[in-house]
Amino acid sequence: MEEQDAETLNEASLLLNNLQARVASFEMECMFSGEHDANNAMVTIHAGAGGTEAQDWVGMLLRMYLRWAEEKNFSAQTLDYLAGDEAGVKSVTIMIKGKHAYGHLRSEMGIHRLVRISPFDAGARRHTSFASVFVFPELDDSIKIEINEKDLRIDTYRASGAGGQHVNKTSSAVRITHLPSGIVVQCQNERSQHRNKDISMKMLRVRLFQREEEIKKKQRQKLHGEKKEIAWGSQIRSYTLQPYRLIKDHRTGCEIGNVDSVLDGNLDPFIKAFLLWQPN
Secondary structure, eight states, X not given: OHHHHHHHHHHHHXXXXXXXXXXXXXXXXXXXXXXXXXXXXXXXXXXXXXXXXHHHHHHHHHHHHHHHXXXXXXXXXXXXXXXXXXXXXXXXXXXXXXXXXXXHHGGGOEEEEEEEEOTTOTTOOEEEEEEEEEEEEOOOTTSOOOOOGGGEEEEEEOOBOGGGOXXXXXXOEEEEEETTTTEEEEEXXXXXXXXXXXXXXXXHHHHHHHHHHHHHHHHHHHHXXXXXXXXXXXXXXXXXXXXXXXXXXXXXXXXXXXXXHHHTTOOHHHHHHHHHHOOO
16 A cells, blocks of 8 residues: 555656646746747857857857757757867857747847856966857748848858868858948858858848847837846856856846756756846
8 A cells, every 4th residue: 555655646746747847838938928939049159258268168158058959859950160279169150949949048148258267277277258149030031121132242161060170172151241230140051052141141131130120129218218238238147167156147136056057958047037037
């Protein structure tokens, strides 16, 4: 009888845990209020101040987002990758596809700061590194963005992957510069130059759309006399590994001491805190 009771208790506990996970997931989905929250997400990470340190930090962030996507059963595709000079990554763009991918990841847009003992410093000194994260929704064809061909400069170059090895020997990679705005997008994921150009144009449409949205937002804030900072232009989160271990989101005040868990992709506490905090 006791064995049956223990078995029933374990089964009930498992069912309760599954139910709690489903409720938490549903609760988070109810917070998605943005027009494009249901869309896929493009994530671009750039190394900031800190040289090799910052490039290694980009590699750590890339791994963190890929692990998060894997836990969510989302697919991830690398669209562009520029390896660091000695280690890490200078810049990378990935597409993450899944239900509400953009709704989740827009909380990550901004400057991410890392403080740690440098593995590249023979003196084992503490270093501070920065990386910028940009997140854009994948747009469907119903959203029209006018792009004048005369405003574009299109360059081709040889694609290279992680570590600098050549993906192919032809100039299949494409870089597009939108001259009026200065926006630059590039893609080297596909072997076909035509396909890379199509993806680059898609990325450009997203960037121009986001730019227009930011301009409208600034105009509304000006009309209402608001003085809010644009979230992506300020430091949003600090990852401190030395002299203590703590990750803190400066917008929401959310803090987590289990640094390894977060760097392994456990971002949901920060995402949920952002969705509850997000300004209207």
